[in-house]
Amino acid sequence: MGATGKVVALDAEARHAPGRGRTPRVTLIVPVYNEQESIAPFLDKLSGVLDEIGALASLDILFVNDGSRDATERLILAAAAERADVSLINLSRNFGKEAALFAGMNHATGDAVIPLDVDLQDPPEVIIEMIRRWIAGAKVVNARRARRDGDSRFKAMSARAFYRVFNAMADQPIPQDVGDFRLLDRDVVDAICQLGERSRFNKSLFSWVGFEAEEITFDRPARATGETSWSYWKLWKLALDGIFASSTVPLRIWTYVGILMAMVSLLYSVALLARTLILGVDVPGYASTVILILVFGGLNLFALGIIGEYVGRIYTEVRQRPLYIVRSHHPSLKAKD
Ligand code: UDP
Numbered sequence: 360m361g362a363t364g365k366v367v368a369l370d371a372e373a374r375h376a377p378g379r380g381r382t383p384r385v386t387l388i389v390p391v392y393n394e395q396e397s398i399a400p401f402l403d404k405l406s407g408v409l410d411e412i413g414a415l416a417s418l419d420i421l422f423v424n425d426g427s428r429d430a431t432e433r434l435i436l437a438a439a440a441e442r443a444d445v446s447l448i449n450l451s452r453n454f455g456k457e458a459a460l461f462a463g464m465n466h467a468t469g470d471a472v473i474p475l476d477v478d479l480q481d482p483p484e485v486i487i488e489m490i491r492r493w494i495a496g497a498k499v500v501n502a503r504r505a506r507r508d509g510d511s512r513f514k515a516m517s518a519r520a521f522y523r524v525f526n527a528m529a530d531q532p533i534p535q536d537v538g539d540f541r542l543l544d545r546d547v548v549d550a551i552c553q554l555g556e557r558s559r560f561n562k563s564l565f566s567w568v569g570f571e572a573e574e575i576t577f578d579r580p581a582r583a584t585g586e587t588s589w590s591y592w593k594l595w596k597l598a599l600d601g602i603f604a605s606s607t608v609p610l611r612i613w614t615y616v617g618i619l620m621a622m623v624s625l626l627y628s629v630a631l632l633a634r635t636l637i638l639g640v641d642v643p644g645y646a647s648t649v650i651l652i653l654v655f656g657g658l659n660l661f662a663l664g665i666i667g668e669y670v671g672r673i674y675t676e677v678r679q680r681p682l683y684i685v686r687s688h689h690p691s692l693k694a695k696d
């Protein structure tokens with residue numbers, strides 16, 4: 360028996376120490392795609408927030424230029440030339456917001472990151488409260504949209520429907536009306552970057568990695584400048600991507616449909632056979648044809664379901680997600696790795 364059986368006293372500092380002694384640093388990850396009108400207002404608004412955050416934490420801004428074809432890059436470079444807290448990653452073409460965010464998370468160096476949109480729909484002043492919660496101990500701080508001023512009725516409705524369908528099927532539910540705008544502690548970001556899949560749906564990855572999350576609410580304003588580059592078609596594709604990336608239910612469902620069909624068709628076949636034997640043949644070939652169709656239809660679906668089970672397993676394997684994510688170690692072993 361080791362002599363180290365004593366309970367390690369944990370003060371709040373040891374449990375959670377953003378920045379570990381230094382002023383904690385937060386990286387804002389800002390994906391931008393053809394946003395030349397939005398850069399200046401965004402930086403303006405942010406400077407007010409920077410003043411208010413003051414001694415609490417230092418902020419740096421990491422723009423991820425997702426293949427913009429307008430003056431976005433030039434404007435960001437001009438800002439970066441003037442101030443040390445602005446940096447830029449240029450992607451080689453437009454890869455979409457999900458990929459841009461991932462690039463940002465891979466390159467961010469802060470003790471926490473906050474992805475936010477450049478169009479001021481994720482109001483920068485919310486960041487202050489996020490950082491306060493983080494310093495007080497939260498690993499994840501979600502920002503829930505209380506109102507969606509900028510969204511049409513149809514968009515709000517389809518968003519609600521999406522969350523309902525998604526949460527009914529996914530391995531890990533996602534909080535409703537929480538977008539990518541949230542604070543993620545370094546431990547959480549590292550865990551997310553470790554997930555092996557290529558087709559990534561951030562919202563679902565954020566919740567899959569776990570860690571206790573706190574929630575604050577804000578009113579989501581309409582876009583300040585420019586216009587959204589998300590068409591309904593793009594959103595629909597994102598929704599499908601999200602569901603198929605986070606769930607094998609659409610594959611598995613066929614096993615049950617197949618079993619049900621096979622059972623129903625068996626019963627119907629028996630009834631049909633009995634009727635034909637007792638009452639005789641009224642339409643020649645009807646009973647045998649229908650029975651064959653039903654039996655093979657049921658068998659087909661059932662076999663598809665079984666293949667689906669294996670495809671589902673292959674999918675789980677190729678993603679190479681870690682089997683678990685450690686929240687903390689006591690006494691701390693972190694220095695070893
Ligand atoms: N964005 C991006 N790549 C894209 C589309 C959008 O990086 O292919 C960025 C965009 O510049 C903005 C954020 O993602 O900073 C959110 O985009 P948008 O405001 O168009 O989406 P919405 O607010 O309508 O969901």
Ligand code: MG
Nearest residue numbers: 476478480582
């Ligand atoms: Mg927007």
